[in-house]
């Protein structure tokens with residue numbers, strides 16, 4: 406069977422699950438949120454990474470079903486943690502361009518929030534610059550999502566083509582500095598300059614800025630020194646299962 410055939414059955418077969426990567430305040434180590442990252446555990450092929458199945462899901466249209474499942478599960482998990490005594494301030498969920506093409510994304514998100522009872526401001530949707538710039542109605546949908554109280558972040562910021570004029574108009578709260586700029590931040594002067602520029606841009610536009618892919622104490626110290634107090638990366642934690650999140654962060 407082709408991977409596509411398996412993928413179509415993956416949800417009903419319970420092979421899809423989420424991992425959660427902590428997002429922390431650098432100076433205090435406090436948990437400020439998590440990013441939900443989808444995983445596919447195929448019984449014969451094992452764990453298939455999202456870079457292999459997300460593009461396939463996008464090409465086949467399955468992303469709409471998958472994206473809906475991910476959102477629902479992410480919101481449900483926030484409520485489960487809450488009920489079990491772990492307060493995770495917010496959850497970030499990645500969206501594909503394809504999920505904007507049907508026009509029903511706002512209703513879908515609103516339904517899921519109503520169904521799970523999660524407060525809208527505790528859900529942050531991540532979109533990339535290319536989704537915003539290349540998807541016809543993305544601006545309209547982003548404004549609609551904002552109007553129901555959901556938070557928005559621009560993912561992989563700095564790697565795509567983005568217009569500052571657009572950025573200014575968008576009801577976005579967060580920029581995520583792509584991990585490619587963080588990797589050599591203390592040795593590559595260009596990466597250093599780009600990271601500092603993004604931090605400054607965020608400050609001047611009153612946006613919060615979070616660095617992705619933080620792997621060392623040096624990188625964290627650099628960020629803090631330059632005014633970025635939010636980070637996500639292996640230095641703090643790898644993506645965790647829902648249970649491990651609970652064990653690791655429950656006080």
Ligand code: G
Nearest residue numbers: 441442443454455456459475499500501644
């Ligand atoms: O752990 P990592 O391999 O999870 O993720 C690889 C890529 O897959 C990232 O670029 C991430 O944005 C993307 N990704 C992870 N989970 C999801 C998801 O639920 N939806 C979409 N559209 N992309 C995701």
Ligand code: G
Nearest residue numbers: 499560561617618619620637638639640644
């Ligand atoms: O593109 P997006 O930012 O949504 O994807 C997040 C991806 O980055 C996931 O694949 C996640 O597993 C990965 N990731 C998270 N932290 C680190 C890190 O510190 N180093 C590296 N190399 N990858 C990371």
Ligand code: MN
Nearest residue numbers: 440499531560
């Ligand atoms: Mn992301």
Ligand code: NA
Nearest residue numbers: 560561583617
């Ligand atoms: Na990213």
